[in-house]
Amino acid sequence: MFCAGFFQVGENAFSFAIWFNEPDTHNPTTVVWMASRDQPVNGKLSKLSLLNSGNIVLVDAGQITTWSSNTASHAPVKLHLQDDGNLVLDDPQGTILWQSFDFPTDTLLPGQPLTRFTQLVSSRSFTNHSSGFYKLLFDDNNVLSLIYDYDGPAVSSTYWPPPWLLSWQAGRFNYNSSRVAVFNSLGSFISSDKYAFSTYDHGTVMPRRLTLDSDGNVRMYTRNEVSRKWYVSWQFIFDTCSIHGICGVNSTCSFDPRRGRRCSCLPGYRMKNRNDWSYGCEPLFDLTCGGTESTFLEIQGIELYGYDHNFRKNSTYMNCLNLCLQDCNCKGFQYRYAEGQGFSCYTKLQLRNGKSSPRFTGTISLRLPKGNNFTKMESVRADDHVCLVQLRKSYVTKPENRYVKFFLWFATAVGALELICLSMVWGFLMRTRQKSSADQQGYHVAAFGIRKYSYSELKKATKGFSEEIGRGAGGVVYKGILSDERHAAIKRLNWAKQGEGEFLAEASLIGRLNHMNLIEMWGYCAEGKHRLLVYEYMEKGSLAENLSSNTLDWSKRFNIALGTARVLAYLHEECLEWILHCDIKPQNILLDANYQPKVADFGLSKLQNRNNLNNSSFSMIRGTRGYMAPEWVLNLAITSKVDVYSYGIVVLEMITGKSPTTGVQNIDGEESYNGRVVAWVREKKSGRSWLQHIIDPALQTNYNESKMELLAKVALDCVEEDKDIRPTMSQVVEMLQSVP
Known part of the structure; x- marks a missing residue:
């Protein structure tokens, strides 16, 4: 899973590092440890050596030792990289002389402890791996803390936990001097000061890392082995503006x-x-x-x-x-x-x-x-504006013998002539062959790592677009079988106003989005007037189909509500691009084989209405009767709270089993829609045992009352008429996770 070697950090500048052995070349290398991060070495004559004395040394340009393990041994030693990412120097008896787990940089791996003797230090920026301004460590009160350290004591402050709170007010315990924090591959983190959390995707063994990012926030990243991409499964701080120094002085x-x-x-x-x-x-x-x-x-x-x-x-x-x-x-x-x-x-x-x-x-x-x-x-x-400064290392050569220099040039010229001749012969032979299989298939990978399909390929995969499995304002979805035998959902968009370049730029945005509760896009087609998107196929169909067939027990419904909230929080608050869904409804929430929700049609508002949220057609394109927030009708500013409202309606539908598009019977027996669904639940809430009166009859009494009551209260908060009163989706996630 891991590699160790020289990692390029700038022009002719390298550091010895450990990184994830990621086969997907379209993802940047994920570094987890680095030696001498603030003093990179030259690209010539630099080497890492294990000496007979038992010491590891990193030598810059064959002259200056820039880093050392400071170890010694009279017995034979070996240096080996373990599959947990730990680089270990030990002797034949197994005694560890040195290990990288004891000297973390900005990242922890599963099983790697943070102790009283270690700390995480952020990188300067995403592209500059030298030490930044933020530290994660145990303070003198035994509390795990985040510190902004710009200029030593002159500009240094603790910003997490909130400095105006006492330890016990922040839920911490400081009467424990063990000072250790660790997490596992299941996604559970625990610290000796009683700070603990479980990731959104907790419970499955997956590649994970905990990184103190250059913006001062600590995030748990999980790698999706299918898409070969990392996504955020937890973060310490949700209000990023509370991080000290994030915008500098003044x-x-x-x-x-x-x-x-x-x-x-x-x-x-x-x-x-x-x-x-x-x-x-x-x-x-x-x-x-x-x-x-x-x-x-x-x-x-x-x-x-x-x-x-x-x-x-x-x-x-x-x-x-x-x-x-x-x-x-x-x-x-x-x-x-x-x-x-x-x-x-x-x-x-x-x-x-x-x-x-x-x-x-x-x-x-x-x-x-x-x-x-x-x-x-x-x-x-x-x-x-991020720091994109490239490091450079100069290299001074020793005076060369002029005869040696002449023979080197002569040998180089002869070798170049041979290569030219060989390439001409090879080119002639290749032109006589038929096109490669990749060319025959019309296959190529876009710059953002998703496949481009031809229209004829997708027409063949869907048998002439014959099996319709979904329909929306944006287009029709068909079931298809790709050439590699994968089952896919192929969305044929209704519009083709954008040029191919603009469409690809927008599609690349969707391709870069990563979350376990987002439907994954595999490819696209932009050919002539045709615009199609290729997604993974969900075995269990949509939430709407499962609600109508009564296949969901209370725990599945609760987990679907939680997973949907997590992905909406991701789209609203964690993406570099601001993305509203604008059409949250049961038909757009799909379920995989384990009934895990995956939101579909995300990002299409970006494709159709980029930088034009005030477009009068926006509501017609993205809204669905029964799930639309009042802002659409009242012509108010459209914010992320429209998704919060739609989410609340969907949750009420999961709880009651009653669709806002088909109506419910209110107290007076008359049929009503949308707002009356909300009013009907609120009327029941005023009485005793109100949950029993609104719960879907299919559930009978087989449900966790405290969890379902919390879910109903959160849903009612989400459907407040005043958008400013509604919670954010990250707040919804916190509320739903508050019950064990």
Whole structure:
């Protein structure tokens, strides 16, 4: 499963590393350990050696030792890579002298403990593997913590667990000095301070890794062996703007499901390095110390955490202002109301850890020079600016003998002439042969790793599009058997307005999405006016079919609701692209052989309406009567909460067995739709034993009452008329996982 060797980290720059032996060349190499990550070696004459003395050394260009295991042994030793990813140096008695598991970089593997003596340090960025600014370690209170460390003690802070909570308030236990955390291949993580979790896909042995990413968040990744892709199965922090330093100094962070995380410079400041937000923003002004030369710009909805110079309880706004003016180093002040403390004043020496927080009961006042016109923030999507600096290593050669140099050039010229002759003969022979089998099939792999099919191939696979298995506004789905004998679902799209290049760019987005509860796309066809997508085939059909045939017990229904919530949270909050489904209904939730849900038709709103969410046809394309949120009818702004509403209706349908498209009987006996389904459940909820009155008769009394009651309450929260009251899908996941 693993490889060890030299991994290229820049131009002529290499590090000795361990990585997953992934056969799919379209995936980037997943590095799990690296020696001397901050001092890569040259691409020439560098080597890793196991010496007779029992020491491992990494030598740069045959001259300088940049890394060593610092071991010694009089007995014979061997260095071997185990199948759990651990590189081990031991002797014939099995005594371990050194192992990579004791020196992690930014990743833990199953069975690899994090202890009091080790820590994870993030990479600088996705492309720069040198040490970054974030650390995962056990602090002095025995609590597993995340620390932002930009410049040593000057700029260092704990941001997880939330620093304003005591250990016991955060659910941690600090009276245990063992300090160890570990996880297994099933997806269970446990720490000695009582922090524990199980991944979304817990229970199956799969390749997994726990990585402290360059953005300061710790994520558990699981590898889908079929698609050969990694997906996030858990993360420590869901509010990524709470991570300290995420946008640097003099800035603020905001998260929007539509646009992702965005960093903005505070008024009067500009981005310091256009390639890297960690540098933050720099002032556009010079501020003198005199109080008469300063003014204050008051901003609401923004909170700056930490770096307070003065703190005053029961302070007036003017007292706070004057307190800042008296300090030449004061950059501004935060003025807020706190329960039991009244209005409090915090003067700031640094403007860090800014976060957009509409619920923040206070203001931030920036100190600016008089006569300025700074009122706006420079806002840039955080993912648009990442550190892409390439490392370079120079190599100095020794003086060469001119005779040796001449013979080297002569030999090279003769060899090149021979190659040219051989290639000409080979080309002549190949032109006399028939085309390769790959050419005969018209097969090629797109840049994003999914297959391109011809229209004739898919027409043959579906027997002329004869067996229809589904239909929606976007197109018709047919069952097919591909040339490699795989059963597939082939969606024939109703529209062909996009050019092939634009269609492929959008299809590549869907191909890159990875989640165990998303239907997997295998390929596409873009030929003439034809646009088709090829998906995996689901043996158990749709949720709608299974509900009508009464094949689902309560546990299957609960797991389907949980799996669907997880994948919607992924689409809304974890993708680099903002994707709304806009047509969540039982017909678009498919079930595999184990009744695990897989959401279909995701991303087609992206294909059809990219950057055009206000299109008047959007609701007609993506909505389905009975499951549509009120925003569509009232012509309100479309956000991720439309999917939350549709999800709530689907869950109510799973609980009651009553479809909003066919109606239910309310208390007065009249048939009603959609909103009346919700009202009918709410009417029952006001009485005693209300769950018994709404539960699907097919379940009878064979269900877990606490879990089904929680599911019903969550569904009712999701179908609130006011979209701002509805929870996010990540909050839904947390609520459903709150019961054992």
